[in-house]
Amino acid sequence: MEDKIKNIENEMLKEVESAKNRDGLEQVRIKYLGRKGLISEILSSLGGMSVEEKRKVGPLANSLKINATAVFQEKARRLEKEKTKEEGIDFTLPGARPEIGRIHPLIKTINEINEIFIGLGFRIVESPEIETEFYNFKALNIPLDHPSRDVFDTFYLDSPEKTRPGSRRLLRSHTSTAQIRIMEKEKPPLQVLSSGRVFRPDAVDASHSFMFHQMEGFMINKNIRFSDLKGVLTQFSREMFGPETKMRFRPHFFPFTEPSVEIDISCIICGGKGCRVCGNKGWLEILGAGMINPKVYETVGYDPKAWSGFAFGMGIERITMLKYGIDDIRLFFENDLRFLRQF
Ligand code: DAH
Numbered sequence: 029m030e031d032k033i034k035n036i037e038n039e040m041l042k043e044v045e046s047a048k049n050r051d052g053l054e055q056v057r058i059k060y061l062g063r064k065g066l067i068s069e070i071l072s073s074l075g076g077m078s079v080e081e082k083r084k085v086g087p088l089a090n091s092l093k094i095n096a097t098a099v100f101q102e103k104a105r106r107l108e109k110e111k112t113k114e115e116g117i118d119f120t121l122p123g124a125r126p127e128i129g130r131i132h133p134l135i136k137t138i139n140e141i142n143e144i145f146i147g148l149g150f151r152i153v154e155s156p157e158i159e160t161e162f163y164n165f166k167a168l169n170i171p172l173d174h175p176s177r178d179v180f181d182t183f184y185l186d187s188p189e190k191t192r193p194g195s196r197r198l199l200r201s202h203t204s205t206a207q208i209r210i211m212e213k214e215k216p217p218l219q220v221l222s223s224g225r226v227f228r229p230d231a232v233d234a235s236h237s238f239m240f241h242q243m244e245g246f247m248i249n250k251n252i253r254f255s256d257l258k259g260v261l262t263q264f265s266r267e268m269f270g271p272e273t274k275m276r277f278r279p280h281f282f283p284f285t286e287p288s289v290e291i292d293i294s295c296i297i298c299g300g301k302g303c304r305v306c307g308n309k310g311w312l313e314i315l316g317a318g319m320i321n322p323k324v325y326e327t328v329g330y331d332p333k334a335w336s337g338f339a340f341g342m343g344i345e346r347i348t349m350l351k352y353g354i355d356d357i358r359l360f361f362e363n364d365l366r367f368l369r370q371f
Contacts, residue, residue: 029081033088036066040096044103053107057100067093133371134241134360137348138223141243144267148260150219150245155206157225158185161194164201167208168284169323181228183238199227203244204284207320207339211328216335217249223344234356241344246320248330248337254287257317257338261291265314268347269296276311285318285339296350305350312350315342 040060047053060067070089074082112119131139142152161172170177172194180201188196206222223243230236247260258277265273274294282288292313295306302308317340322332345357352371354360359367 029085030088033070033085033092036060036070037092037095040066041099044099047103047107049111050104050107053100053103061093061096061100067096130368130371132360132368133348133352133354134344136371137344137351138241138243141223141264141268141344141347142221144264145221145245147267148219148263150221150247153206153210153220153222155200155203155209155222155224157200157227159198159200159205161196161198163205163208164198166194167324167327168204169321169327170283174283181230183227183229201228202226202341203242204339204341206244207246207284207324208328211248211324211330216330216337218337219247221245232358234358237345237357237361239361240357242341243344244339244341246337246339248320248335250335252319252336252338254319254338257319257340260338261315261317261340265293269293269351272299274300280316280318282316282318284321284324286321288316288318291315291317291340297353305353314347314350315340317341 040056043056043059044053047056059065062068067089070085071093074086074089077085109118109120146152164170164180164182165172165177170180182201183199185197185199191197203222203224203226206220210218210220210222221243222245223241225239226242227239230238232238247256258275262275265275272294273296276292276294277289278292280288280290290313292311294300295303295310295312297303297305298310300310302310306312317338320337320339325332325335345360348354348360349357
């Protein structure tokens with residue numbers, strides 16, 4: 029009897045091992061563990077045995093049953109695993125950890141500037157990236173045939189032969205277009221801020237990119253004066269770059285403002301003493317600004333005698349580079365996570 033049990037066990041192990049699938053395994057299980065199976069047969073034959081025999085065979089038969097159950101379970105588990113592997117799914121693999129995104133440094137700068145100007149009563153708007161010559165140039169008092177247009181070198185989407193002069197579509201070369209878009213739709217008083225991508229066909233190097241970001245702001249009301257421009261931008265530069273920051277206004281020319289200025293802040297790296305970043309000048313140029321040219325009001329149908337206002341524009345990349353000490357503009361656009369993870 030003991031030999032018989034041993035043989036049954038060996039035979040069973042072989043058959044379990046060679047089972048190819050769940051159905052095959054089930055056949056083997058029924059053969060051994062089924063109600064009329066070989067193991068059940070031995071167990072029920074215990075009844076007709078002598079006490080002595082029972083004592084020897086009983087435990088062997090019982091442990092055979094227990095082992096057999098475990099062997100079948102284990103094989104079933106292995107078959108299931110192979111099946112999912114064949115189907116390309118392995119549930120035992122560790123899960124993919126979701127990557128946590130973060131805010132791009134340029135967007136961070138835009139958000140920060142927005143917050144400051146919202147505190148000063150400004151409203152944030154969007155303006156199209158695809159524009160026409162009218163919005164990008166003419167309405168901003170940049171004549172179509174004027175050399176000042178070269179400053180805003182532009183990507184055109186239409187060829188000049190096929191389009192009426194002045195109506196060619198283009199990728200905006202500055203965000204000053206937002207001034208016209210809003211003035212055309214709304215009446216003063218206005219306090220508006222708009223930022224986004226601008227495009228210029230520049231060769232790419234450490235300080236140039238064919239696409240970069242600008243922020244445009246303007247304020248129009250009754251009796252807005254140059255001192256208001258100064259006050260608002262001084263408040264901005266102190267909040268953005270620290271309370272010690274000084275400002276310097278230099279006369280400049282922009283067609284859409286009169287008078288126009290370029291604005292420098294005291295170098296945020298050396299505090300004005302002179303260093304590599306400010307080229308030993310102690311000052312950093314960060315803004316163009318001025319009082320909105322009456323010609324712009326005429327174009328949008330405002331009475332230049334009734335309203336006055338100022339406008340300003342700044343480069344987001346430049347401010348972000350100064351703020352974090354970044355020395356190559358291309359880093360913003362290469363999507364290198366080693367760079368982006370630092371912000
Ligand atoms: N649009 C100018 C540029 O792209 C920047 C600028 C200068 C905007 C003076 C203004 C301004 O609103 O008043 O270089």
